[in-house]
Amino acid sequence: MSISPARRVAALLLESVLEQHRAMEEALDAIPGEIEARDKAAGHRIAAAVLRRMGSLDAVMEPWLRREPPKPAQRALRIGAAELLLLGTPPHAAVASAVSLAPRPLAGLVNAVLRRVAEAGPEALEGLDPRLDTPSWLWTSWHAAHGSAVRAIAAAHRTEAPLDLSLKPGVTAPEGSVLLPTGTARLPAGTRITELPGFAEGDFWAQDAAAALPALLLNVRPGERVADLCAAPGGKTAQLAALGAEVVAVERDSGRMGRLRENMARLKLAPQLVNADVLKWRPEGLFDAVLLDAPCTATGTIRRHPDLPYLKQSKDIAKLAGQQRQLLEAAAKLLKPGGRLVFATCSLQAEEGEGHLDHLPEGLRVDPLREEELPGIGVAPRGVLRTRPDMWSDRGGMDGFFAVRLVKG
Numbered sequence: 001m002s003i004s005p006a007r008r009v010a011a012l013l014l015e016s017v018l019e020q021h022r023a024m025e026e027a028l029d030a031i032p033g034e035i036e037a038r039d040k041a042a043g044h045r046i047a048a049a050v051l052r053r054m055g056s057l058d059a060v061m062e063p064w065l066r067r068e069p070p071k072p073a074q075r076a077l078r079i080g081a082a083e084l085l086l087l088g089t090p091p092h093a094a095v096a097s098a099v100s101l102a103p104r105p106l107a108g109l110v111n112a113v114l115r116r117v118a119e120a121g122p123e124a125l126e127g128l129d130p131r132l133d134t135p136s137w138l139w140t141s142w143h144a145a146h147g148s149a150v151r152a153i154a155a156a157h158r159t160e161a162p163l164d165l166s167l168k169p170g171v172t173a174p175e176g177s178v179l180l181p182t183g184t185a186r187l188p189a190g191t192r193i194t195e196l197p198g199f200a201e202g203d204f205w206a207q208d209a210a211a212a213l214p215a216l217l218l219n220v221r222p223g224e225r226v227a228d229l230c231a232a233p234g235g236k237t238a239q240l241a242a243l244g245a246e247v248v249a250v251e252r253d254s255g256r257m258g259r260l261r262e263n264m265a266r267l268k269l270a271p272q273l274v275n276a277d278v279l280k281w282r283p284e285g286l287f288d289a290v291l292l293d294a295p296c297t298a299t300g301t302i303r304r305h306p307d308l309p310y311l312k313q314s315k316d317i318a319k320l321a322g323q324q325r326q327l328l329e330a331a332a333k334l335l336k337p338g339g340r341l342v343f344a345t346c347s348l349q350a351e352e353g354e355g356h357l358d359h360l361p362e363g364l365r366v367d368p369l370r371e372e373e374l375p376g377i378g379v380a381p382r383g384v385l386r387t388r389p390d391m392w393s394d395r396g397g398m399d400g401f402f403a404v405r406l407v408k409g
C-alpha cells in the first residue's frame with residue numbers, strides 16, 4: 001500500500017513539532033504546493049488528534065512495546081492509534097496505512113501493536129488520567145494557579161474547539177450557529193469559515209468567545225480615539241473599528257501586519273495601521289482608550305493549538321511576563337487623564353495575568369468589572385476577567401483569557 005498524502009503530512013507535522021519544536025501552522029505552510037489543500041487539512045487533523053492525546057495513546061500501546069520505538073516507527077504507531085481510537089478510521093485502513101508509513105524493518109512491529117489497539121477499541125482510552133496528555137510543568141503551574149480545576153482544564157484540551165465568529169453590528173448569525181450570551185456565534189468544530197455565506201462580504205471573522213471579551217470591556221463609543229496595541233491578526237481591531245471608534249492599530253511584525261491589512265480589507269473596515277514596536281512608538285496626541293492584547297505563552301488556546309505544550313517551556317513564562325510589564329508601562333503613557341486601558345493575555349499562567357495586578361504602572365488603578373458585563377461568566381476576584389477552557393463546557397468551552405480594566409488618574 002502506498003502512503004496516503006494526508007498521513008505523510010501528519011507524520012511530517014509531528015516530526016516538525018516534536019523534534020524541531022516548530023509550530024504546526026508554520027510547518028504546514030512550508031509543505032510543497034503539489035500537496036492538495038484537502039490532504040494538508042486531513043493531515044493536520046490527524047496530527048492534532050495525536051498531539052491532543054499523545055500520552056494516552058502511548059499508555060494504551062505501552063504494554064505491547066518492550067522499549068520506546070525509534071522515532072519514525074513511533075510516529076506511525078501514534079498516527080495509527082489516533083485513527084483507530086479517536087478518528088473512527090476503519091481498522092483495516094488505519095493499520096495498513098500506518099504499516100506503510102513505518103520503516104521496513106519495523107513494519108511487523110507496527111502491524112502487531114496496532115492490531116492489538118484495534119481489538120481494544122476506543123474504550124481503551126476511557127478513564128485515562130488527563131494528566132497523561134499534559135506536560136508536567138504545565139500541570140504544576142495550573143494546579144498552583146487554578147487549584148483542583150487543573151483536571152477539568154486538562155480534560156478540556158482533549159476536544160477540538162468550535163468555530164466562533166464575531167459578527168459585525170447588524171449582521172444576522174449564520175444558519176446553524178448558536179448565539180452565546182456574550183454575542184459570539186458558535187458553529188461546530190471543523191466548520192470551514194471560508195465556505196460560510198457572508199464570509200466574502202466581510203460579515204464576520206473568527207474569534208473565540210473569550211477572545212471577544214477584552215475589546216467589549218473597553219466600552220468604546222463612536223468617535224473615540226482608541227489605540228489597539230499588538231494588533232495582528234486584528235480580531236480586536238475589527239471589534240473596535242466596527243463600534244465606530246477611530247482606531248489606530250499598532251503591530252511590530254510586518255508579516256502579521258499584512259494579515260491584519262487583508263482582514264480589514266475583507267471586513268471593509270478602515271482603522272489606521274501602524275507597523276511599529278509599541279515600546280518605541282511615539283504618536284501625536286493621547287488616547288481615550290487603549291487595548292493591549294500582549295504577546296504571551298498562549299496556553300489559553302491549547303484546544304486550538306495542540307502543538308503549544310510541545311513548543312513552549314517554563315522559562316518562557318517569566319520572559320514574556322517581563323515583556324508584558326514593559327508594554328503595560330508604554331501603554332499607560334499613551335492614555336489621556338481619565339482614559340481606560342484594557343490589558344489582556346490568552347494565557348492560563350498566573351504570572352501573565354493576575355500576577356500583574358500587584359505591579360501596575362504608576363497612576364493606573366483597577367476599574368472593577370461588573371457582573372452584567374460578563375453574562376454567564378461572572379467577575380473573578382479583584383474585579384478582573386478570568387476564563388478557562390473548561391468553562392461553558394456544556395456549550396463547547398472557551399479559550400483561557402485574563403483581562404483587567406484600568407483607569408488613569
Ligand SMILES: C[S@@+](CC[C@H](N)C(=O)[O-])C[C@H]1O[C@@H](n2cnc3c(N)ncnc32)[C@H](O)[C@@H]1O
Nearest residue numbers: 230231232233234235236251252253277278293
Ligand atoms: C496576542 S497577539 C495579538 C492578537 C490580536 N490582538 C487579535 O486580537 O487578533 C500579540 C501580537 O503582538 C505583536 N507584538 C509583540 N511585541 C510587540 C511590540 N513590542 N510592538 C508591537 N507589536 C508587538 C505580535 O507580533 C503579535 O502579533
